[in-house]
Amino acid sequence: MTIYYTLTFMLLVAEMATFCVIVAPLPHAARKRLLRFLSESPIVAKVAYGIKIAFIFVGILFLDAFQRMLRVTAEADLAKNSGSGMQDVRSETNFAARKFYSQRNTYLTGFCLFLSLVLTRTFYILLDLIHTQEEYAKLKQETAKSSRGKIASEEQAKQIEELKKKLAASEEKVRDYDIVKKQAEQNAKEYDRLATELNAANGNVSNKKAD
Known part of the structure; x- marks a missing residue:
């Protein structure tokens, strides 16, 4: 195997290892830290940029290997179809080896490109899942806070309603007191008038202030 196909095989193995790590059943906190490191680390960004360039060469190798396989x-x-067949066992073995190597190189580069697409898509799906879970947790906390605030506001509304009822009862008592006071004043005036008339009838002028 030539050096560039060896590097392609190493890249394929690295992709398989990375894919296994990403899809492994890790705890939520560990997966979150791992994905955040892979998405935010500047070192990983530089490595990813170099790998993207490498995939361009892998694509060229795939096209070359595919053309050789077809040829x-x-x-x-x-x-x-010609019926001539192979001249000897050595030439037949050489031809079979050429066919095997062309197919191997085609499958190697093709799987490397395909797995890169699968790995990229899986990474972004998991990253979106982590972001969605974080937003859900924040929304859940805000909902819990708002529900607690709603309960507190309901309790305050009940207290305000009770205070309004007490205030209405107090105002009712004040109105009753005013009515009784007015009636007492009217009774006192009526009593004074009757007393004055009685004293006038008896010839005695009632001096209320002196009394």
């Missing part, structure tokens, strides 16, 4: 397959079909 080798076409040569095999041509040899079968």
Whole structure:
């Protein structure tokens, strides 16, 4: 295996390891710290930029390997259709090796590109899930606070209603007192008038102030 296909294989192994770590059943706090580190770390950003450039070369290798596989397959079909076959075992083995290597390189580079897409999509899905869980937790806390505030406001409303009832009862008592006071004043005036008339009838002038 040439050096660039060896590097492609190492990149594929690294992708598989990263994918296993990301989808592993980690605790929520550990997964949150891991995804936040991968998404916010400047070192990871630089490494990701270099990997993106590497994937461009992997794509070129995939196209080259795919063309070689098609060419080798076409040569095999041509040899079968012509009926000439292979001259000896050595040439047949060489042809089979060429076919195997072309298919291996095609699958290697193709799986590397495909897994990169799957890994990227899975990473962003999990990152969105973490953000959604954080927003849900904040919303839950705000809802709990608002519900507690609502309960407190309901209690305050009940207290205000009770105070209003007490105030209305007090005002009713004050009105009753005013009515009784007015009646007492009217009775006193009527008593004074009757007493004055009685004294006048008896020839004695009543001096209320002197009394």
